[in-house]
Amino acid sequence: MSTRRQRDIHRHLFGNSRGRRARSSKANPQNHKLERNSTSYSHAVRDEVVKIDLHNHGIHQAKKRIKEECKYAEKNQTIQFCHGFNSGTQIRDFIRNGQLQQSLDSLNVEGNIWAKDLGNTYFNRT
Numbered sequence: 001m002s003t004r005r006q007r008d009i010h011r012h013l014f015g016n017s018r019g020r021r022a023r024s025s026k027a028n029p030q031n032h033k034l035e036r037n038s039t040s041y042s043h044a045v046r047d048e049v050v051k052i053d054l055h056n057h058g059i060h061q062a063k064k065r066i067k068e069e070c071k072y073a074e075k076n077q078t079i080q081f082c083h084g085f086n087s088g089t090q091i092r093d094f095i096r097n098g099q100l101q102q103s104l105d106s107l108n109v110e111g112n113i114w115a116k117d118l119g120n121t122y123f124n125r126t
Contacts, residue, residue, distance in 0.1 A: 043114045046078040046124060054083045054091050062091045066100060071109050073125045085118035095121045 052069055054062045066081060073079050083091040094100055096115060104111060111125040 043112060043122075043124070045122065046076055048074075048077045049080055050077055051080045051082060054081055057091070059090050059094070063094060063103075066091075066095065067103055067107070070100070070104055070111060070123055070125070071107055073111070073123065075125055077125070079123040081121045081123070082119060083121065092121065 050069070050073070052065065054065070057065060062083075069079050069081075081091075081095060083089075083095065085092060095113060101113060109125070111123050113121060113123050115121045
């Protein structure tokens with residue numbers, strides 16, 4: 001009787017599929033790729049770096065803050081946006097996939113956007 005009780009408790013605690021691996025269709029393989037870096041002057045970090053942490057911002061707050069920082073950036077500044085890369089990649093995708101560039105074009109702000117690593121994206125005003 002004790003072995004059945006132990007089995008029932010074990011099944012209750014760990015479920016019927018204990019010891020089995022998750023199916024590959026349920027797995028979430030993330031494929032983060034780095035963009036190629038350029039060695040041109042516009043993609044070099046300048047003397048003054050302004051670091052903007054976007055971790056505690058919602059997507060709408062972050063978009064507004066990013067546009068304002070790019071709009072009021074000086075020519076000798078590099079703006080570093082810290083957005084992270086593990087979960088919640090909407091801010092990163094907004095910056096890197098062209099939506100930010102379209103917004104800046106409509107505001108007549110010229111600049112270059114590039115990435116050195118997965119969690120940060122940089123902006124230089126030209």
